[in-house]
Amino acid sequence: xxxxxxxxxLNIFLxxxxxxxxxxxxxxxxxxxxxTLTQQRIWLIVNLxxxxxxLIDIVPWxxxxxxxxxxxxxxxxxxxxxxxxxQYDQVIALVDQExxxxxxxxxxNVIWSEKLQVLAESFPYHISxxxxxxxxxxxxxxxxxxxxxxxxxxxxxxxxxxIEGKTVSLIISHTMQPLMFDKDGFKWRNQxxxxxxxxxxxxxxxxxxxxxxxxxxMWSLYYKKAIDYSGLRxxxxxxxxxxxxxxxxxxxxxxxxxxxxxxxxxxxxxxxGNYVGSDHLPLITDVIISDN
Numbered sequence: 001x002x003x004x005x006x007x008x009x010l011n012i013f014l015x016x017x018x019x020x021x022x023x024x025x026x027x028x029x030x031x032x033x034x035x036t037l038t039q040q041r042i043w044l045i046v047n048l049x050x051x052x053x054x055l056i057d058i059v060p061w062x063x064x065x066x067x068x069x070x071x072x073x074x075x076x077x078x079x080x081x082x083x084x085x086x087q088y089d090q091v092i093a094l095v096d097q098e099x100x101x102x103x104x105x106x107x108x109n110v111i112w113s114e115k116l117q118v119l120a121e122s123f124p125y126h127i128s129x130x131x132x133x134x135x136x137x138x139x140x141x142x143x144x145x146x147x148x149x150x151x152x153x154x155x156x157x158x159x160x161x162x163i164e165g166k167t168v169s170l171i172i173s174h175t176m177q178p179l180m181f182d183k184d185g186f187k188w189r190n191q192x193x194x195x196x197x198x199x200x201x202x203x204x205x206x207x208x209x210x211x212x213x214x215x216x217x218m219w220s221l222y223y224k225k226a227i228d229y230s231g232l233r234x235x236x237x238x239x240x241x242x243x244x245x246x247x248x249x250x251x252x253x254x255x256x257x258x259x260x261x262x263x264x265x266x267x268x269x270x271x272x273g274n275y276v277g278s279d280h281l282p283l284i285t286d287v288i289i290s291d292n
Contacts, residue, residue: 002050008221012186019217025054065238068266069290078211080106080280087277088115101139104172108135129157151176151188163289173212190222198229210260232260235267235285244281259285
């Protein structure tokens with residue numbers, strides 16, 4: 001299970017195994033104790049190799065990155081609210097507490113769209129992409145709005161921001177969930193990652209901020225391919241793994257909600273927000289748009 005994820009492009013089952021590096025590492029530590037106590041040296045050596053494999057994929061996310069550039073700071077908040085979640089007040093309170101400049105909400109069905117309208121008092125700019133079940137609120141004007149679809153109710157919400165005279169491309173993304181026996185969902189998610197993110201961003205000439213629920217962890221080959229094409233980097237780098245799903249299950253959660261930025265955008269901080277009734281935790285990112 002520690003190595004099958006590296007063969008994830010062969011089929012959906014192998015790809016799914018790539019998501020649980022944290023769990024394999026934790027389990028490996030317990031097994032090391034068990035094999036030591038039972039003096040099973042061969043299995044101890046095999047297990048230590050598996051622990052090392054997972055450690056190699058985990059440790060780099062905790063290594064501090066380079067210097068932060070000067071420029072305009074920007075707080076971003078993204079949250080998959082979960083359509084069936086009824087904790088509307090908790091989500092509104094989260095936004096009031098964190099005070100983001102841009103807040104994106106996924107799985108925001110008709111009811112959520114109505115409940116979130118109270119945010120218009122604090123955010124003068126708003127895009128409601130009902131076909132994707134996305135709501136985007138901003139303190140910065142949103143220009144050139146468009147939609148890319150990849151599967152039912154999934155895709156990208158695209159808009160441009162102008163910050164101190166510089167145009168920044170904003171992408172709010174929600175990919176299909178690749179369920180074990182859902183080949184169509186797996187196909188749509190992978191196409192979304194490669195074409196709708198990787199290839200699309202590859203041809204943009206502006207700095208890019210992408211945030212949302214990608215239904216994939218950093219260890220999947222499909223994620224890595226999208227990163228290779230786009231040239232984006234994960235805002236998590238240097239701040240740790242920050243698992244987001246399923247919320248409220250320490251030790252069992254995996255990081256599938258992301259904020260990806262262009263290399264010329266600095267990350268001041270990234271964190272998960274409080275539990276607000278969804279199966280996802282909010283992801284809150286502070287970035288700096290360089291004024292160079």
